[in-house]
Structures are given as structure tokens and as C-alpha cells.
Amino acid sequence: xxxxxxxxxxxxxxxxxxxxxxxxxxxxxxxxxxxxxxxxxxxxxxxxxxxxxxxxxxxxxxxxxxxxxxxxxxxxxxxxxxxxxxxxxxxxxxxxxxxxxxxxxxxxxxxxxxxxxxxxxxxxxxxxxxxxxxxxxxxxxxxxxxxxxxxxxxxxxxxxxxxxxxxxxxxxxxxxxxxxxxxxxxxxxxxxxxxxxxxxxxxxxxxxxxxxxxxxxxxxxxxxxxxxxxxxxx
Amino acid sequence: xxxxxxxxxxxxxxxxxxxxxxxxxxxxxxxxxxxxxxxxxxxxxxxxxxxxxxxxxxxxxxxxxxxxxxxxxxxxxxxxxxxxxxxxxxxxxxxxxxxxxxxxxxxxxxxxxxxxxxxxxxxxxxxxxxxxxxxxxxxxxxxxxxxxxxxxxxxxxxxxxxxxxxxxxxxxxxxxxxxxxxxxxxxxxxxxxxxxxxxxxxxxxxxxxxxxxxxxxxxxxxxxxxxxxxxxxxxxxxxxxxxxxxxxxxxxxxxxxxxxxxxxxxxxxxxxxxxxxxxxxxxxxxxxxxxxxxxxxxxxxxxxxxxxxxxxxxxxxxxxxxxxxxxxxxxxxxxxxxxxxxxxxxxxxxxxxxxxxxxxxxxxxxxxxxxxxxxxxxxxxxxxxxxxxxxxxxxxxxxxxxxxxxxxxxxxxxxxxxxxxxxxxxxxxxxxxxxxxxxxxxxxxxxxxxxxxxxxxxxxxxxxxxxxxxxxxxxxxxxxxxxxxxxxxxxxxxxx
Numbered sequence: 262x263x264x265x266x267x268x269x270x271x272x273x274x275x276x277x278x279x280x281x282x283x284x285x286x287x288x289x290x291x292x293x294x295x296x297x298x299x300x301x302x303x304x305x306x307x308x309x310x311x312x313x314x315x316x317x318x319x320x321x322x323x324x325x326x327x328x329x330x331x332x333x334x335x336x337x338x339x340x341x342x343x344x345x346x347x348x349x350x351x352x353x354x355x356x357x358x359x360x361x362x363x364x365x366x367x368x369x370x371x372x373x374x375x376x377x378x379x380x381x382x383x384x385x386x387x388x389x390x391x392x393x394x395x396x397x398x399x400x401x402x403x404x405x406x407x408x409x410x411x412x413x414x415x416x417x418x419x420x421x422x423x424x425x426x427x428x429x430x431x432x433x434x435x436x437x438x439x440x441x442x443x444x445x446x447x448x449x450x451x452x453x454x455x456x457x458x459x460x461x462x463x464x465x466x467x468x469x470x471x472x473x474x475x476x477x478x479x480x481x482x483x484x485x486x487x488x489x490x491x492x493x494x495x
Numbered sequence: 496x497x498x499x500x501x502x503x504x505x506x507x508x509x510x511x512x513x514x515x516x517x518x519x520x521x522x523x524x525x526x527x528x529x530x531x532x533x534x535x536x537x538x539x540x541x542x543x544x545x546x547x548x549x550x551x552x553x554x555x556x557x558x559x560x561x562x563x564x565x566x567x568x569x570x571x572x573x574x575x576x577x578x579x580x581x582x583x584x585x586x587x588x589x590x591x592x593x594x595x596x597x598x599x600x601x602x603x604x605x606x607x608x609x610x611x612x613x614x615x616x617x618x619x620x621x622x623x624x625x626x627x628x629x630x631x632x633x634x635x636x637x638x639x640x641x642x643x644x645x646x647x648x649x650x651x652x653x654x655x656x657x658x659x660x661x662x663x664x665x666x667x668x669x670x671x672x673x674x675x676x677x678x679x680x681x682x683x684x685x686x687x688x689x690x691x692x693x694x695x696x697x698x699x700x701x702x703x704x705x706x707x708x709x710x711x712x713x714x715x716x717x718x719x720x721x722x723x724x725x726x727x728x729x730x731x732x733x734x735x736x737x738x739x740x741x742x743x744x745x746x747x748x749x750x751x752x753x754x755x756x757x758x759x760x761x762x763x764x765x766x767x768x769x770x771x772x773x774x775x776x777x778x779x780x781x782x783x784x785x786x787x788x789x790x791x792x793x794x795x796x797x798x799x800x801x802x803x804x805x806x807x808x809x810x811x812x813x814x815x816x817x818x819x820x821x822x823x824x825x826x827x828x829x830x831x832x833x834x835x836x837x838x839x840x841x842x843x844x845x846x847x848x849x850x851x852x853x854x855x856x857x858x859x860x861x862x863x864x865x866x867x868x869x870x871x872x873x874x875x876x877x878x879x880x881x882x883x884x885x886x887x888x889x890x891x892x893x894x895x896x897x898x899x900x901x902x903x904x905x906x907x908x909x910x911x912x913x914x915x916x917x918x919x920x921x922x923x924x925x926x927x928x929x930x931x932x933x934x935x936x937x938x939x940x941x942x943x944x945x946x947x948x949x950x951x952x953x954x955x956x957x958x959x960x961x962x963x964x965x966x967x968x969x970x971x972x973x974x975x976x977x978x979x980x981x982x983x984x985x986x987x988x989x990x991x
Contacts, residue, residue: 309837313982333839343989344834346765348772348907350745360761361838366751388744390772 262287262414262446263308267317270303270470278303278314278470285448285463287413290440292461292478293450294486296493300470301450302340305416308448309338321414337362338416339407342399347392351384351402354391355409362410369409376405379431397423404432408439415439416448421456433460454490458483500594500607528616535623562632566700567693573653574678576617580661581671584617595732605728609721612658621654638704645707646700652713659720663727758840762848769827770820773907776827779819783856786815787864790879794871802948806939809875810882810932812864816856817886818931821894822901824849825977829904829988836985842974850891850970857886874948878939881952881959885935888962892969893931899976902987934958 263285270278278300285291293301306312308319310326318325321332338344346354359369373385383398391399400423407415420436421429437460439445451457457464458478466474466489474489476482594604612618629647632638664671684690703709748768753760770776790808797805811818820827828835835845861883868875935955943951962969 309833311833311836311982311985330841333837336837338837340833343831344837346831346834348769349765350747352747353768357761357765358838360758361840388746390745393745 262289262322263448264320265304265308265317266320268304268307268314268319269316270300270307270312271315276470278307280304280317280470280472283465283472283475285446287446288440288444289463290436290447290461291449292457292464293448293467294452294454294457294464295467296452296490298469299467301467302418303470304467305338305340305418305448305450308416309336309340332414335413336416337407337410337412337414338418339400339403339420340416340418342403344403344406345391345399347390349391350389351387351391351394354402355406358406358409362412364410372409373405379405379428379435381428397425397428400424401428408435411443412445414446414448418450419452420449421451421453429456436460454483454486458486532620532623535620536627538624562638562704563697563701565628567697569650569700570692570696572621573657574681576621576654576657577660577664577674578678580617580657581664584615584661601729601732602725604732605725608728609659609662609725613655615658618654618658621650625650641707642704645710646704648707649700649703649710649713652710652717655717656713656720659717659724662724666727666731756851758844759848759851762845763852766827766848766852769907775905775907776820779823780816782819783816783860786819787812787860787867789815790864790868790875794868794875802943803936803940805875806878806882806951807932807936809864809868809878810885810935812868813857813861813879813883814886814890816860817853817890817894820856821849821853821891821898823903823905824853824895824898825984826898826901826903826905826988827907830907832985832988836981842977843970846895846970846973846977850895853891853894854887857883857891861886877949877952881939881956882935884956884959885962886959888959889935890931892962892966892973896973896976899973899980899984902980902984904988 263283265280265283267282268278268280269276277298293304295301303312307314308321308326310319310330310332313327318327320326321336324332326332346357349357355369355373356366359366359372364372377385380401384394384402387394391402394402400420404417404420407417420432424432433456436447436449440447440462449457449461462478464474464476464478464482464486465472466476466486474486476485595601625647629643633640633643664674681692685692703713748771750760750764750767753764756763770780790805790812793804793808825832825835861879864879864883865876868879935958938954938958939951942954
């Protein structure tokens with residue numbers, strides 16, 4: 262589904278991303294892990310053509326993202342609050358995103374109805390603009406908007422951070438269901454080893470922009486990752 | 496502690512991401528501040544010599560007339576001072592939250608904020624009037640020096656009363672309504688000449704000249720108000736009371752009647768909400784409305800500026816909204832530009848929606864402006880319509896194109912810098928101003944010189960109509976500019 266070739270991003274002399282080759286097959290739940298400055302967000306930004314790589318390219322479903330914009334019709338993302346429109350109410354935001362993905366108002370409504378539990382009554386029907394919601398609720402709205410319109414690829418940056426425990430569990434289930442039943446390719450980054458090992462079929466460990474490990478998740482993965490990071494301390 | 500906090504504030508000013516823009520805004524502000532100070536000095540001189548506006552020209556110099564006159568007007572001066580302070584004076588904003596947990600006493604935080612305003616412009620400005628006024632009165636020999644000193648001290652006290660009162664006005668919602676009604680009533684009573692406040696004002700302020708020591712009571716009152724305000728704020732320093740950000744209740748705006756316009760409507764709906772809900776964006780609309788009347792300036796002084804000036808005014812009257820809104824495309828979307836760039840939309844649709852909104856605004860402005868200027872005659876309406884055609888056919892594209900290079904992020908949630916944020920100055924945005932304004936004015940000038948006014952308008956209108964037919968080509972060029980600038984725009988918007 263996604264192929265990364267010789268991808269390199271440099272700011273003046275500092276290399277923040279340097280990945281030789283990475284292929285993510287369709288339907289995979291892909292986790293990205295690493296410390297601050299490992300290049301997780303830079304990689305996602307390259308995938309979404311938000312930053313221009315110094316070298317190399319990203320192919321998303323046969324589309325070179327920096328040349329054609331066709332990838333936008335099947336790819337969605339929620340990286341941070343810049344994906345929210347502050348002066349809209351959550352409903353208006355969902356209708357807006359829905360319209361861009363060709364969903365009618367009714368379809369958006371019925372899609373939203375499955376997230377009643379997830380929203381916990383704090384998002385829809387309230388009398389607040391998105392800018393006035395709490396950080397956690399803003400994130401919920403952004404993530405759900407990224408799930409709209411049956412995308413083939415979903416990119417989520419730190420989706421679990423800032424969420425309450427119940428919502429984290431719910432979100433994990435939603436992600437697993439999407440990959441099991443809908444064959445959606447999902448890319449997730451996280452600082453939390455446990456979250457990623459729980460959800461992702463495959464985990465890639467980045468450090469200083471380079472690919473250090475590429476693991477198919479198994480029972481030992483958590484331990485392996487823990488040991489890796491422990492070893493970094495000394 | 497004062498020193499630490501002061502140095503923090505200096506750093507905040509100095510290290511903002513857009514120091515250049517802020518500095519330009521500061522210079523602009525200082526220009527006005529100095530202008531008003533200068534005017535105050537002049538008024539001080541004039542009042543002290545002639546006792547009132549020049550029109551009333553009193554015959555006797557060296558009488559009590561000037562003093563009485565000023566005393567009579569002081570009540571209005573203080574009324575205006577309260578109003579001006581409320582709307583213009585910005586209260587000191589300390590990043591109070593970050594100080595709450597430091598070992599600085601809450602009392603000191605508040606004291607710092609309050610005392611900082613002692614040197615506020617509105618407290619200093621009256622001195623520019625009072626000092627020359629008093630000096631000239633004193634040198635005339637007709638006045639008692641001690642009396643003048645008491646009179647001045649009293650006025651200074653009242654100035655500081657309004658200063659601290661302004662804090663309360665800004666924080667207590669009910670108070671502003673009461674004061675508003677009171678001021679309105681005063682004005683109404685004066686307007687219908689039911690009560691002449693100037694006589695009372697004259698006697699009241701004269702009292703402080705007669706009995707200088709009375710002014711001590713004014714200052715007692717100042718200290719009382721200061722400690723009251725201080726207490727009010729100290730008790731309010733909790734994040735769920737005084738420091739809480741007020742949230743306005745949201746209402747859904749359903750613009751579904753726009754849906755028939757397809758994908759363009761999707762964005763127009765959002766932009767309408769933006770204009771409605773963001774203070775900063777609303778100013779674009781207000782300024783657009785203001786520009787409707789811009790032509791009047793030139794119409795009433797045609798003998799100074801000539802017909803070229805009038806034409807320029809007409810051009811602006813329909814283009815106000817286009818310039819005010821259009822110059823900040825795509826900056827309006829700066830806070831969520833990454834979202835826009837990853838959605839399933841093409842630049843063409845996005846730009847087309849912005850363009851459509853600008854054009855709708857121009858058409859509405861043109862209709863309104865035609866109405867306003869129709870009283871001048873059909874020639875004025877021709878000029879308005881020609882200007883509108885040019886704005887639609889040419890300026891719409893140019894503004895959008897320049898927007899690709901405008902990379903100043905806009906904070907939609909603040910109105911503080913509605914006049915402050917300067918467009919990122921680059922050669923392209925300045926260059927684009929030439930064909931936007933100079934070209935149509937020149938075309939009008941040469942055709943109207945060689946033929947007549949109607950043909951001049953027609954020539955400009957033709958340029959505009961030609962532009963409308965060239966839309967596909969123009970849009971292709973604009974799109975290219977936006978695509979090449981995409982990454983640097985994203986980067987610039989990120990650094991707020």
C-alpha cells in the first residue's frame with residue numbers, strides 16, 4: 262500500500278529522517294515508536310506531503326504523493342490540533358469533512374451514531390465550538406473525523422495521548438476492528454510501548470531518523486522494546 | 496521582583512516570531528500617540544489664550560474666561576476618557592497562570608499589573624494639555640498659583656480614578672451597561688438642552704481652585720479605589736474564577752441553502768461561519784463596510800484631489816471587502832492549513848470558493864455603493880460599476896495570487912491585532928498593488944482626458960470584463976503559485 266524509497270529529510274546539515282526502504286502492505290496496523298526527535302512526525306508529514314523530502318519519495322497506492330494529489334481521496338489523518346477548525350461546532354466540522362469525502366448529511370449522522378459511547382455525550386449536541394473543547398475531546402473529534410468516509414489509509418499521530426483510560430480502550434477496539442474487517446491500513450505513532458504492542462501487527466522503531474528495528478508483534482515484543490529503551494539509559 | 500517581571504515582558508516582545516510586523520505596528524501606534532500629544536499641547540495653548548475653540552473668539556484676553564470654559568468642558572472630557580479607555584486602552588496582560596505557582600505573592604502580581612498602568616498613555620496625555628495651559632494661566636498673573644496647583648492635583652486624581660475604574664469596567668459585565676446608560680443619558684440631556692452640565696462642571700471644578708486642599712479628598716478616593724481593585728483581583732486569581740476564559744455559547748449555522756453550488760459551497764459555508772464567529776475576521780467585514788464610504792472623502796474635496804481622486808475612491812468603495820478579506824487568503828485558514836492540505840480537495844476548488852466569496856462581497860458592495868453615490872449623479876454610479884468590474888475581473892485574481900506569498904499566520908481567536916498584523920512585506924505583495932490600483936486609475940485618467948468620463952469608466956470596465964473571460968488561465972497561474980509555495984507556507988503557519 263505504502264512504499265518509502267530512499268527517503269531523506271535534512272534541515273541545513275541535520276538529518277531528521279533517513280529511511281532506505283519501507284513497505285507497508287494493505288490492511289496492516291503499523292506502529293511507529295521512538296523517543297522525541299526520532300522522526301515520527303516528520304515521517305508522517307512526508308507521507309501526507311506536508312513537508313517536502315530532501316531526497317527520495319513516498320508512494321501511496323501507486324501514487325507519488327509529491328507529484329499527484331490523488332492519494333488524498335483514500336487517505337485521512339489526524340496529526341494535531343491543526344487538523345481541527347476551531348470556530349466550527351463539532352457537528353459542523355463532521356459535516357464539512359463528510360462533504361469533502363462525498364458523504365451526505367444523513368450518512369454522516371448515521372456514521373456518528375456508532376460513536377455515541379466514544380464521545381461520551383460530551384461532543385455532539387453541546388453548545389461549544391471546537392476551540393472551546395478540552396484537549397481530550399478535541400482529539401476525539403479529530404480522530405473520528407479521520408475515520409470518516411471509509412479511507413484506505415489512516416494516519417494517526419499519538420492517538421492515545423491525552424485520552425482517558427476508557428476512551429483509550431475503546432479506540433484500540435475501533436482500530437482493531439477497522440483493520441480486521443475493513444482491510445484499512447492504519448499508521449500509528451506513540452511514545453507508549455504498551456499501547457503500540459497491543460494494537461499494532463508490526464512495529465518499527467526509529468531513532469534519529471533511522472530505522473533501528475522492524476518487528477512483527479509477538480508476545481516477546483513488549484519485553485524486547487522495553488529492554489531496548491532501558492539499554493539506552495546507560 | 497519588578498525587575499524580573501519587566502525583563503520577562505521585554506523578552507516576550509522581543510522574541511515574538513514576528514518582531515518585524517510587531518515593530519511596524521508599534522511605530523504606527525507611536526505615530527498616533529505623538530500626534531495626539533501634539534494636538535493636546537496645541538489645544539492647551541489655544542484654550543489658555545482664547546478660552547475655547549477659535550470660533551468663539553472671546554474679546555477680552557487675560558480674563559477668567561479660558562479657565563471657566565475649560566472647567567465647563569471637563570465633565571465631557573472625563574466622560575470621553577472613560578469611553579476611550581474602555582475601547583482602546585489595553586489592560587496589562589501578564590501571563591498570570593505561570594506566576595501562580597512561583598513564590599511571588601499574589602498581591603505582588605496584581606500590584607505589578609496595576610502599577611504598570613500608572614505610566615499608561617491615557618494618564619500622560621492629559622498632561623500635555625494641562626502643563627502648557629496651567630503655565631500660561633499662571634504667567635498671566637490673574638490666577639492664584641496655589642489654587643492652580645490644587646486644581647491640577649485634583650484633575651490628576653480624577654484621571655487616575657478613571658484609570659482604575661477601567662479595570663472594573665472591563666471585568667464586571669453589569670457595570671459597563673450602567674455606565675453606558677448613564678453616559679447616554681448625559682449626552683441626551685445635553686443634546687435636548689434639558690440640563691446644561693457645563694454650568695455644574697464649571698462650579699464643581701472651580702471649587703478645587705478656590706479650596707486647593709479639597710483635592711486631597713480626590714486622592715484619598717484614588718487610594719481607596721486602587722486597593723479595592725487590587726483586592727478584587729487578588730481574590731479572583733483562581734483559574735475557575737477570575738482567570739477563566741469566558742466561553743460564548745455556540746449555535747449551529749445551517750447554510751444548507753448554499754448546497755446547490757456544489758463543492759464551492761462547502762468552503763463558502765465555512766468562510767461565512769468564520770466571518771461570523773471570529774472577531775479578527777469580522778473586522779474585515781466592518782472595514783469593507785467602512786470602505787463603502789471611502790469615496791465620499793474624495794467627492795467632497797474634488798477640487799483638491801481632482802476626478803482621479805474620486806475615481807480612486809469609487810474603486811475602493813466596491814473593493815473594500817475584497818482587499819480586506821482577500822489579502823489574507825489563505826492566512827484565514829492558517830490555523831488548520833495542514834487539514835486543508837490533506838483533504839480530498841483540489842486547489843482549484845479551494846481557491847474558487849475564496850474567489851467566489853470575494854466576488855459576492857464585491858457585488859454586494861457595488862450595489863450598496865451605487866445606492867450611496869447615486870445622489871451625486873449617474874456619473875458616480877458609472878464609476879462605481881466600472882470599479883466593481885475591474886475589482887471582479889482583475890483584482891480578485893491579483894489578490895489571490897499575492898496571497899500565495901503572504902505567509903503571516905492569523906490568530907482567529909484574538910481581535911487584539913486587527914490593525915496590527917502587517918502583511919509579510921515582500922516585493923511581490925507590494926508589486927501587486929500597482930496593477931490593483933494604479934493601473935485602473937491611469938487608464939481612467941488617460942481615456943477621460945482624451946474623451947470623457949463615461950469612456951474612461953468604460954475602458955476600465957472593459958479591462959474587468961476581459962479579466963472575467965480569462966478566469967481559467969488566471970486560475971492556472973494562481974494554482975501553480977500556491978503549489979510551489981505550499982511547503983514554506985505550511986512551515987510559516989506552524990511558527991505562530
